[in-house]
Amino acid sequence: MTIRERELSLLITSIVVGLLIAVQSRAFTDVASVFGRDTRADAFRELQILKKSNEKLEDEISDLQNQLFKTNDQEESLKAIREEIEKYEMLSGRRDVSGPGVSVTINGKVQDIWLTDMTNELLSAGAEAISINNIRLVDATNGFDTIPNGEIVLNGSILKPPYEFQAIGDKATLRSALEQPQGIFQRINQSLSGLEVKLMEKDLITMEKVL
Amino acid sequence: MKFSEPSFRTQLVFVASGVFIGLLITSQFRSSVPTSSYPSDELAIKKELIKNFLDDQSLLKSKIVVLRDEIGKTQDQSKNLGDQKLIETLNELKKSVGLETAKGDGVEISLNDGVLVKRDEVDSIDQSLIHAADLRDLINVLRSARAEAISINDQRILSNTSITSVGNTILVNNFHLLPPFTVVAIGDTELMSQRLTDVNALPDLYKRQKSKNIQFSFAIKNGLLAPVYNGDFSVKYMKPVNNPT
Numbered sequence: 001m002t003i004r005e006r007e008l009s010l011l012i013t014s015i016v017v018g019l020l021i022a023v024q025s026r027a028f029t030d031v032a033s034v035f036g037r038d039t040r041a042d043a044f045r046e047l048q049i050l051k052k053s054n055e056k057l058e059d060e061i062s063d064l065q066n067q068l069f070k071t072n073d074q075e076e077s078l079k080a081i082r083e084e085i086e087k088y089e090m091l092s093g094r095r096d097v098s099g100p101g102v103s104v105t106i107n108g109k110v111q112d113i114w115l116t117d118m119t120n121e122l123l124s125a126g127a128e129a130i131s132i133n134n135i136r137l138v139d140a141t142n143g144f145d146t147i148p149n150g151e152i153v154l155n156g157s158i159l160k161p162p163y164e165f166q167a168i169g170d171k172a173t174l175r176s177a178l179e180q181p182q183g184i185f186q187r188i189n190q191s192l193s194g195l196e197v198k199l200m201e202k203d204l205i206t207m208e209k210v211l
Numbered sequence: 212m213k214f215s216e217p218s219f220r221t222q223l224v225f226v227a228s229g230v231f232i233g234l235l236i237t238s239q240f241r242s243s244v245p246t247s248s249y250p251s252d253e254l255a256i257k258k259e260l261i262k263n264f265l266d267d268q269s270l271l272k273s274k275i276v277v278l279r280d281e282i283g284k285t286q287d288q289s290k291n292l293g294d295q296k297l298i299e300t301l302n303e304l305k306k307s308v309g310l311e312t313a314k315g316d317g318v319e320i321s322l323n324d325g326v327l328v329k330r331d332e333v334d335s336i337d338q339s340l341i342h343a344a345d346l347r348d349l350i351n352v353l354r355s356a357r358a359e360a361i362s363i364n365d366q367r368i369l370s371n372t373s374i375t376s377v378g379n380t381i382l383v384n385n386f387h388l389l390p391p392f393t394v395v396a397i398g399d400t401e402l403m404s405q406r407l408t409d410v411n412a413l414p415d416l417y418k419r420q421k422s423k424n425i426q427f428s429f430a431i432k433n434g435l436l437a438p439v440y441n442g443d444f445s446v447k448y449m450k451p452v453n454n455p456t
Contacts, residue, residue, distance in 0.1 A: 013228045016232065017228060017231060017235070020232060020236070037342075037344040038342055038375070038376045045377045046378070047260055047261065049375075049382060050261065050265065052385075053268065053386075054264060054267050054268055054271060056445055057275065057442070057443055058271060059443065059445070060275055060442075060444070060445070061271060061275060061278065064275065064278040064279060065278065067282055068278060068282050071282065071286070078294060081298070081301055082297070084301060085297070085301050086451055088304035089304065089451070090451055091308050091371070091444060091446070092304060092308050095451045095452070096451070097449045097450065097451060097452060098449075098452050099448040099449045099450055113348060116347050116351045117344070120373050120375065121373075123372065124373035128445065128446055128448055128449040137370055138370050139308070139369055140307075141370065142357060143351040143352065144351055168448050168449045170448060
């Protein structure tokens with residue numbers, strides 16, 4: 001092989017290597033950008049979610065039927081109305097609330113999408129009330145926004161790490177949902193490096209009203 | 212052609228390149244996400260089961276709406292019994308938790324998979340599909356633009372709504388939704404339009420609109436409707452704190 005041919009072989013090899021590097025890095029970027037954020041196909045997970053969801057709807061129907069039945073009795077009806085008011089006041093953030101749950105701390109810089117996703121995972125696992133850095137998330141609370149300097153803003157306040165989520169709900173269910181394989185903890189750790197994500201079960205979490 | 216023995220250095224370069232290429236090829240194959248390998252009969256059973264659950268779900272949800280409506284009417288009638296203030300408070304709260312259809316001006320957003328893509332036939336990582344994460348990002352942007360009421364394909368979005376995906380299926384309020392998605396947001400049309408046209412607010416969506424042909428557009432509209440929430444309000448663990456007054 002002459003020197004020229006050798007150089008040519010090296011050049012071709014380098015081009016092939018370069019192409020492969022490019023393809024490989026694109027493959028990784030694509031996987032991380034969108035798909036690190038949702039779980040992959042699971043034949044039975046969907047069925048589990050739907051089954052659980054239908055059970056909850058059946059419970060709600062049973063509660064509503066009870067409530068309708070109580071409307072026949074004036075005293076019972078008034079009591080039911082007061083209970084309903086109390087429930088909606090809690091849900092809309094008009095009452096201080098408390099209950100068991102979990103506290104999740106993300107220590108490190110993250111994009112607002114991860115705060116959206118963590119909130120979503122907590123809700124999906126049945127969280128009844130959520131706050132982040134002591135700001136309660138209710139319908140009246142604005143979404144996460146990133147300002148030009150990269151800081152995350154929620155409801156007019158700048159959120160700084162560590163981001164501490166508090167969620168009222170079933171402690172064990174919340175923990176297992178977050179820590180499951182391909183769950184949000186695994187997805188965050190796979191997509192971002194140098195983060196510390198911690199979960200603590202709590203017997204009593206208190207959240208102040210926001211309205 | 213003149214052959215000469217390559218030097219040790221050249222041999223080393225070739226060996227290192229070969230190994231590197233080999234590693235790259237290996238990792239390339241490993242990075243591809245596995246596609247479903249369920250036999251077709253299992254998939255058919257799964258589809259049938261899901262269909263049954265969804266039929267039940269639709270029925271249960273419509274039952275909830277009817278019951279809430281009936282309770283509301285009965286409560287309104289009891290205004291005559293001197294509970295007017297209480298009923299007014301209740302109705303105001305119902306409105307704030309999405310138990311009343313919201314009407315007003317706003318934006319209507321259309322989102323759809325790429326023109327040629329078939330959702331059932333591609334892997335869940337396909338970038339031409341609309342993903343749950345896309346809907347979450349969109350809802351977050353609308354909330355930060357102070358939308359007063361939001362719905363996706365007639366499912367009312369509340370602060371307790373989860374938007375998840377399992378494979379290619381998107382669940383909103385645990386209800387199975389398929390594209391095309393129509394998102395209705397009632398509120399300040401100017402502010403919402405500004406946020407929706409900001410590429411930095413929805414970087415992934417805009418990137419894929421350009422490169423992967425996903426369909427994304429919005430229009431300002433008058434007299435939009437966001438339907439009443441038809442899911443459950445499960446409150447088992449949260450209790451009110453009764454502050455001393």
